[in-house]
Amino acid sequence: MSNFVQKERAETTVNIDKLNAFLDPDHERTQNIFKEIINDPILTTPRNYYDLTKPQLRELSAKKIARLSRYVETEDFEEFEERSTLLAIADPAVITRIGINLNLFCNAIKGNGTDEQIKYWLFERGTMQLRDIYGCFAMTEMAHGSNVAALETTATYNPERQTFKINTPELRATKWWIGGAAHSANYAVVYARLISKGKDYGVKIFVVQLRDPNHELVQGVTIGDIGTKMGRDAIDNGWIQFHNVEVPREFMLQRYTKIDPDGTVHLTPLEQISYSALIQGRVAMTMDSFRQGARFITIALRYAVGRQQFGKPGQENQIINYALHQHRLLPYLSLVYLLGPGSQKLVIDYRQILKDLHDGKNLKKSIADLKDLFVNSASLKATNTWLISQLIDEARQACGGHGYHAYSGLGRAFNDWSVQQTWEGDNNVLSINAGRSIIKYYEAGQKGKKLGEDFEYLKQKFDSNLKFDDDRSLVDIWSLVIIKVAQHALSIYNGDWESVSQERLLLSKFHSNRYLTETFYKRLTKSSDLGSKEKETLKTLFKLYTYYFIDKFAGTFLQFDILDASRLTHIQAETKKLFNELRPNLIGLTDAFKYPDEIINSSLGNFNGDFYNNYFQDVVQNYGKGDKAPYIDVLTDVLKRPSLDELSSFSKTKKTLEKLGDDI
Amino acid sequence: MSNFVQKERAETTVNIDKLNAFLDPDHERTQNIFKEIINDPILTTPRNYYDLTKPQLRELSAKKIARLSRYVETEDFEEFEERSTLLAIADPAVITRIGINLNLFCNAIKGNGTDEQIKYWLFERGTMQLRDIYGCFAMTEMAHGSNVAALETTATYNPERQTFKINTPELRATKWWIGGAAHSANYAVVYARLISKGKDYGVKIFVVQLRDPNHELVQGVTIGDIGTKMGRDAIDNGWIQFHNVEVPREFMLQRYTKIDPDGTVHLTPLEQISYSALIQGRVAMTMDSFRQGARFITIALRYAVGRQQFGKPGQENQIINYALHQHRLLPYLSLVYLLGPGSQKLVIDYRQILKDLHDGKNLKKSIADLKDLFVNSASLKATNTWLISQLIDEARQACGGHGYHAYSGLGRAFNDWSVQQTWEGDNNVLSINAGRSIIKYYEAGQKGKKLGEDFEYLKQKFDSNLKFDDDRSLVDIWSLVIIKVAQHALSIYNGDWESVSQERLLLSKFHSNRYLTETFYKRLTKSSDLGSKEKETLKTLFKLYTYYFIDKFAGTFLQFDILDASRLTHIQAETKKLFNELRPNLIGLTDAFKYPDEIINSSLGNFNGDFYNNYFQDVVQNYGKGDKAPYIDVLTDVLKRPSLDELSSFSKTKKTLEKLGDDI
Structure with missing residues (x-):
């Protein structure tokens, strides 16, 4: 007998190819990339991914980055970005880790560097091809995240040496949360206050070397591992303190603000567009909302169609038939469908506006467009990362107890997702x-x-x-x-x-x-x-x-x-x-996302709908049968322990007390 | 200079002792127990608790249980329960693990066993003192959680041998999620369908041995580890399958339904009260909602008072002064305050009703009271475990990026808390x-x-x-x-x-x-x-x-x-x-919970309000400074890799292709 998922799939009345094409105009490329990912033994994400410890996750993500270096130099960057987005569905942390370098570091330079600076740092040095430089984005400090203008790290110009000294004036100015700093990065873009001739010109951006070619910290740079997080432990976030770290004048990004050799600073009214580096993340998170939402609603709906509870014995009701269950899940399905076209428009607009800005033909219009993009991306990023967080939580609850198992994928999902509500704009x-x-x-x-x-x-x-x-x-x-x-x-x-x-x-x-x-x-x-x-x-x-x-x-x-x-x-x-x-079309509507099982990576959400067997096999394969705990003596010693009297020292036994009491 | 938390504490206009006494009528006992917990090197929860792996957590929780065995035989059970509740604030999983035995297993017997059965299993064997027997609660199956009446495990009576045979008829009937089964338990109360003379009498409860005194599985019992969960990994949840496991007639709990030696079954109209074992958990979770809510709102409010962002340079605004931030947190503070008296009433009513039921003096009234208790505890458990889940999520977001760090305590909190929405009644x-x-x-x-x-x-x-x-x-x-x-x-x-x-x-x-x-x-x-x-x-x-x-x-x-x-x-x-x-009294209102720092266990939530220093020290102490990643070669090899041409095999180089092309 086929199961309910298979049965309802057979009875679907919508054409899933057409729906898929509606949702994803690039659907052919998407399917090709999916195949490449799941056929690659390093890039694919196995079920026991959910069991990996922090050190294991970090090593694995480094290996995935090494693997992706093969692609980054053979395809255009937009295609590589698409590959990253799709890989991020099953393993979001690894793409964050690579994106710190390719997006945050490089975009800060692209958005704020002169043409020569862009050419040198991104291409001549090989950064955009994951060669020579691995950059990180040292903006946030312990005491300042959202209020970038109040950052406290200083870059004090010395006209005699034509260099800046980068310093961390106090603990609270420690660069904090810096992705890639703990292990990977050898360079950073550092957001610091430009001080010249005793005057504070506000926060500018400086390229600073952190580690030498042997990956040893350079003089004056102290770095530590941030440690364990709620999720995304594959990313080596770190903290950085600077003690008189010297960088040449030419390492300040000077597309807008410029500094002369004698320390004279030239500000520009175009400063506001210098933060455009952060927009990319907000746009990407809106796209992520669509991609991840599709993944998790698929798990919950396949489970809801297959799982039965209550009703006639032997013919229990599928839980999706309950009104409340529909009310819990179907609105999120509609959200995911609407997020498809919406997030795609945002990406297209983003690329066009950034291109126009760079071309500089109608700067006034481009700046107005950029402002609208700020508003759209802020509203869409915030609203939808919140909603997808709720979707994941509801999907987990909708899978009942099994939703709490690591192999549902939903617990890790929530942890990994939660940071989206905070980073790159709370x-x-x-x-x-x-x-x-x-x-x-x-x-x-x-x-x-x-x-x-x-x-x-x-x-x-x-x-x-x-x-x-x-x-x-x-x-x-x-x-x-x-x-x-x-x-x-x-x-x-x-x-x-x-x-x-x-x-x-x-x-x-x-x-x-x-x-x-x-x-x-x-x-x-x-x-x-x-x-x-x-x-x-x-x-x-x-x-x-x-x-x-x-x-x-x-x-x-x-x-x-x-x-x-x-x-x-x-x-x-x-x-x-x-x-x-x-x-009647819930299975069809989730099949239309066309996510392979390896991308969904959930014992409850496989295409075949046979979740009890899948789940049991996954559990037995990874956790074995009948093993004794290594610490079992701790427990059996408790159960076999002597009575309270026997446990007490000899001097407190009844007999001793009687003896001592004889002449008291 | 004192920090904002200290300053506002000094200016508090409410008496925190009076507020504490209002919230907690047993406040003196509470403070004594807190002291005993935090002074005990095994029972207290260190900051790096958040870094422990699943095997480490399980071993630690076994050690805590061993430690608690000292208390369970020297104090009355209500006091021990209070101790457990308070210990659970900082380490909820360990109390679940012990509660599986002392509450679920024992309550099933207390609620459904004859007086002799209760006396034997709970007291003569020593279970209630953590001696000889460690019981687990084998109710849920893979395919049935909420619908207990549809469980599929069978207990088939054989009048000749006067025994039952317990069987798992198919995969979906595997006992699943059974806390304590993977490692700890040697006995279980098994919910199974009573079959006698070919007739199915529905689900009854049987005491079944799982492991022998050497902790080896008994014949016919197969057990495996469930594995990794979203949270509470310190609990060794397992799955159990039974293959013709024989138990004597006397091992069926027979306070209500009875079975004669010849297999004649006597049902009772009082069957409905046999599920009262589950109410205790719902009542406890309402109390937990109060206890944990107090912990997490304290972290978020101390951080909100101490953290500054935006406003005048050097005099930035405390984030709690923002209208939206107040709107996000203060309603949850009010929720926690209201949960104090509410959850205490529920506990008192629960104890009284269970006592009345057991005395059996006015059974009709007791049963009506029990029904009301079902409704109250269902409504309070569900509503408030949802709200506390939202509180924790909001508290985490309200701590910004730092809320995502493991040492905020809020990520683990969410994971550990989430199961409350599902277990012991979805x-x-x-x-x-x-x-x-x-x-x-x-x-x-x-x-x-x-x-x-x-x-x-x-x-x-x-x-x-x-x-x-x-x-x-x-x-x-x-x-x-x-x-x-x-x-x-x-x-x-x-x-x-x-x-x-x-x-x-x-x-x-x-x-x-x-x-x-x-x-x-x-x-x-x-x-x-x-x-x-x-x-x-x-x-x-x-x-x-x-x-x-x-x-x-x-x-x-x-x-x-x-x-x-x-x-x-x-x-x-x-x-x-x-x-x-x-x-003006937010610090006072959270101080009034009187939770020691070790119970709150958050780098952001210490009493001294000095969170940047606390946090930095915690991070450096546990994660060191300047260490290279063990897998660093994976990354440096990527950065130093040769060009694409060089990476290709010799047969693909330009030179080779030219040579091969000479006569093509």
Whole structure:
């Protein structure tokens, strides 16, 4: 007898190739890369990956990096990035470790170095091909993360020697969390305060050697291992202190700010674009949200279709048939589907804007685009890394006890994922920054100013009663609620942005919702390769997404009179119908991600749906049968221990006490 | 210069001794036990606990159990339980491991065994003193957790030999997740289907030996290690398969169902109380929610008071001064405060009801009380283990990057905590069961039936407009919303409880809110030892709790017309004022938990507030300085590798190809 997963797969009514092509325009390349990864004995991720200790993980990730060095010099960088993203689905830490060098280190130089500096550090030295230099990104300090402008490391210029001295003035200025510093990196881009002629010019970027060709620390550099983390232990994060480390004037990145040999500093109004190095990470994390979300919702849904509990003996109900279980998982399925087109648009826009900036043809427009990209990427990164964290947690709970097993993949997933909420922009900080920009854009729009394409909606006019009579309204309702919340924020704003931080947070979340619905709607409308069944199913997901989030934020929708109670009750009832529409194709909808078993890497989530057998075999293969614990004597000694009296020393036994008591 | 934590401590305006006594009526015993734990070199938990591998954790927990065996025979069991609960704050897994034997195994026997069986297994054999027998609780199977009645292991009675044969009929019936089975246990209570004379009498409980006195597996028992988990790796969970394992008739627990030597089975209507063994865990998890919540909110608030970011250079703002940061953490502080009295009431009620049941004087009332206890403990366990999970996650995020370090304690905390949502009753299943009971109770109340004390509120009558003019109304509003949701659920109920599962989930959450506010309100009203400042502050926390959750569930409150939009806006504005009222005493309010540093075990959460120094010292002490990675050659070989041409085999070099091409 085939199992439920196989049975429902056979009965799927949507074409999964078409859905896959809709979700992933590069689907052929994706499948090729997947094959290359899983056929490579070093790059593929075995089940017992979840058992590896920190030293083992670090060694393995170094080996994977060595392996990837073969690809980095034979394919173009965009393709290599795609390979990295796909490899990161099963092993996110290794890609972080390589990305510290190829993205953070190199992007800091690309974004802030002169053409010569870029040429020298990235290409002549071989960094971009993982040769000679392994760079790290020494920005964060112990006491400063989000507030980069307040970093305390100093780079003091000496015109006589034409060098800077890099120093860590106090403990709190120790560079901290620096990925790659503990073991891998021999160079760093160091964010430090430029001091020249006694004046502090704020934080600039310096290329600093950390280790010599024998990988020994250079003079004045002290480095330690940060140690164990919540997740991603394959990354060798470290701390760095500098004691009079000397670097030549030419090692300061000088695309914008320049320093003359005599120490005269030339600042530039273009400084703001120097932080663009961090955007790449935010864009990548939005794409990660799609990729990882697809992985984990697949595990939970395959398990939910296959697992039975309660109901008639021998014919127990599949847990996915329970209303609550559908309510727990299907909205996340819709989220993942919407994240596909949305994250792809963000990547495309990012690449175009960075290219335009570099070309420098219309710098004013490029800078405006960059600002919009800041807002979009902040809102999307924060909102969706939070949501995927919830998805993973819900997926784990939805797999019951088995979800707590390492081989479900969901525990490690949560640990590895959690850092996304914090690094390269803390989610709360990003959200309220994005929210503030949205309020300002709204104000500017009201004053008739032109807004960027992704924010034009802030000028939209709505009837007092928005009709829910077409699909487009599922995008518009987000525009409307954003406008209402922005209006409300302005009405209670007391001159201090602190007074509206709750509203800013909401606006950032709603903007992400709007961005995803808008992008999905456009692709769906344009897409000509889909059959009617696929189109209908994608529309159901699209509808579910907005219905679910309306219900989740029902307080706001009712408070601002966008819905009334009866409309909300109607939406709640309709949501259940959407679940029913999707129910027959849940296996098809997850198969459409086309992730091989090795990429999903979960005993519960294999394609064959035969999870009890898979899981048992994995457990027995890796943990054996009937072994005694090495420390078993500790326990058996307890169980066999003598009585309390016998355990006491002789001088306390009853007999002794009687003897001693004879003449007392 | 003292740091901010010390400064604010000095300026605290509440008396922390009084607050501590309010929160913990047994505070003197608590402090004594804390001292005993942290002074014991085995029982105390060092900072590098977070670095231990699974084998190390398991050995350490065995040693702690050996150490605790000294206490278990010299103090009464309630005191020992209190000791365990307090030890579990810093090291939850070890207490689970010991509780498998002392609670699950022993409670199954206490709840289902005859007086002779209880006497023999628990006392004569020494189990309750950790002697001779180490029991485990073999209920869950691979394919069945929540649905105990559908377990598939069989116990087939043979009247000739007067024995049962225990069998695992197929893979899916393998006992799974059995804590203690992999290494520790030599006995198990096995939940299996009683088959006698060809008839299946459903699931009963059997005492089964697993290992002989030399700790070798007995014939027919196969056991394996479950392996790595998301957390609590110190517990040796295992799987068990039985192949014709023979146990005597007398080893079936026969307080209720009995079996004669000839195989005649006598069932009893009292069967329902046989699952009371599981309630203890739910009650304990509510208490854990309080204990662990206090630990983690202390870390986050001390860090939030001490950490500065943004604002004027040199005088950056403490992060706790940001409105959003207060909004993220202070509601959880109020939750922890409310959980104190609430969880204590639940423990007291539990002990009383179990005692009454055992005395058997008024069995009808005891059974009704037990049913109420099921509902209360299900609602409180599910709601609060979810909330504490969110608290831990928020606390981690609120500590920024440092929260992701193992030594924050928050990552491990999340992993260890997560299982609480699943074991001893999956939170979703418990919630909808509690919700169904609440709807039924409401219906019964409407028909004039008597309800238990904790559910009498379901008969309360309300004016159409509830006034918020006194503290009592902060309890009543929960009664009102529960009644409204129950009414709504009945109005849409279509004969299938599935149709109202969302409403049942909500009712369970709201009942927990009501229970906690009611209990807190009562203790606050009765408490005579508090000064006016403490009383005022506790009232602010009480108010914050309800205001926060009203806002969180605003959709429901507006949908059912309990509030209108302007009232909601007012509550949101008032909430900010409550934050301001609490702000000066945040250090005092966390100090009032009186947890020693060794119990909190976080580099960020020490009493002295000097977290940069504490953290740096902890990291350097445990991870050293300047060490090269053992695998460093893997990386340096990559960086120093020859060019692609050189790397290729000789036969592919340009020169060779030219030569080969000479005559092609």
